[in-house]
Amino acid sequence: MSLRTTGGGAIPADAAAPSPRRPGRPRSEQVEDAILDAVIALLSQSVTYDLLSMEMIAAKAGVGKAAIYRRWANKEELVITTLQRAFHSTPRRAPTGAGVREQLIDLLLQMRSNVLETHEGTAFAVLLQTLAGNPQLMFRYQETVIEPRREQYREVLRAAIANGELRPDLNVERATVMLTSTILFVCKLFPAFEVTEDYCVGLVDDMLRGARP
Incomplete structure (x- = not known):
C-alpha cells in the first residue's frame, strides 16, 4: 500500500483520496424538480391558485418551506417558473x-x-x-x-x-x-x-x- 507524508506522518494514499462523486443530477436540481412537479400535480388535482400554499407544495414535494423560499420569493414567481418549464421543456x-x-x-x-x-x-x-x-x-x-x-x-x-x-x-x-x-x-x-x-x-x-x- 503506497503512503504519502503529511505534517502528522505517513497515511495511506488511498485513504486520503476523495470519495468519488455519485452519478446522477445534483441534489439542488432534484429538489427544484420535486418542487415544480408538486406545483403541477396540485394544480392538476383541482387545487386553485388562490388555495395553493407554500405549505401544501412543500408537503407534496417532500421538502421544507425554506427550500422553496431559497429559490422563489413568493407563490407567483414559483407558479410562473413552473409554467415556463412546462411549456419550454x-x-x-x-x-x-x-x-x-x-x-x-x-x-x-x-x-x-x-x-x-x-x-x-x-x-x-x-x-x-x-x-x-x-x-x-x-x-x-x-x-x-x-x-x-x-x-x-x-x-x-x-x-x-x-x-x-x-x-x-x-x-x-x-x-x-x-x-x-x-x-x-x-x-x-x-x-x-x-x-x-x-x-x-x-x-x-x-x-x-x-x-x-
Missing part, C-alpha cells in the same frame, strides 16, 4: 425551409407535436384554471411564456415582407395570432378533431392566400 428549434411557407409549416408542426405529444397538453389544461381570475399572473405568463414563442412567427413573417414574399401592409401580429391560436384551440378544445400534418399545411396556405403580394 421541449426546445423550439429554428424554423427550417427556404421560404415563408415552409418555415411557417415547420413552426406549426413543432407546436402541434408539443401540444399533443408532450406534457404541455396537461400543463395547458392546468393553465386555464390557474390563470382564471388572476390578471397579474396572466400578464406574467403572456410576457414570459407566450411572447418568446410568438416572436418566432413574427420574425419569419417580417423577413418574408422584407424580401417581397408577403404584402408590405400585412398585419404581422394578426397573422401570428391566426396561426398559433387556431392550432392551440383545435388541439385542446376539440380533442375528437384530428389535427394532422395536412391540417397544419392547409392552415398556412389559407393564411398565405390573403398575404401574398
